[in-house]
Amino acid sequence: MVHGVYVDSTDDFVMWTPIDAIGPISNHRVLVVDDYPAAADALQLLLEQNGFEARTVNDASQACAVAEEWLPFAVVMDIVMPGLTGLELARRLRAGVLTRNMLLVAFTAWASKNDRARALEAGFNVHCAKPLPPSRLLTVLKSVLQSGQT
Numbered sequence: 001m002v003h004g005v006y007v008d009s010t011d012d013f014v015m016w017t018p019i020d021a022i023g024p025i026s027n028h029r030v031l032v033v034d035d036y037p038a039a040a041d042a043l044q045l046l047l048e049q050n051g052f053e054a055r056t057v058n059d060a061s062q063a064c065a066v067a068e069e070w071l072p073f074a075v076v077m078d079i080v081m082p083g084l085t086g087l088e089l090a091r092r093l094r095a096g097v098l099t100r101n102m103l104l105v106a107f108t109a110w111a112s113k114n115d116r117a118r119a120l121e122a123g124f125n126v127h128c129a130k131p132l133p134p135s136r137l138l139t140v141l142k143s144v145l146q147s148g149q150t
Helices: 037-049 060-070 086-095 113-122 134-148
Strands: 013-015 029-033 053-057 074-077 103-108 126-129
Touching (some): 037 053, 037 134, 060 074, 086 103, 103 134
Parallel strands (some): 029 074, 074 103
Antiparallel strands (some): 013 126
């Protein structure tokens, strides 16, 4: 992966992987991983209201097992969580046979240039800085679905 070349980039959003390079996608499932239950629940509600099937996990150490069992096309996760961080979770998902090709979206308040570089190195496809307008995240997820439908 080439560092510093962004497919799409703004102050609050970076996407490193072209949408048409992600796929094929056979479901509308999105796993939300955030240690703050209210934030995870709000994002789950937003996703469900926009046609996605969503689940939340508040403990990153459980997220790999849920992802392997449920097989979402995307995992939207916070970076800063107690115990297992979002960066380590991304590395584990990339190493898993069943999870390596999932769309990984960092949805985090950690948004410096160094934070983005660490997210890219950990295997994220997209970095969204909180507070990101929900429409931006929905646009990315819907675009990926449309380009990767089987």
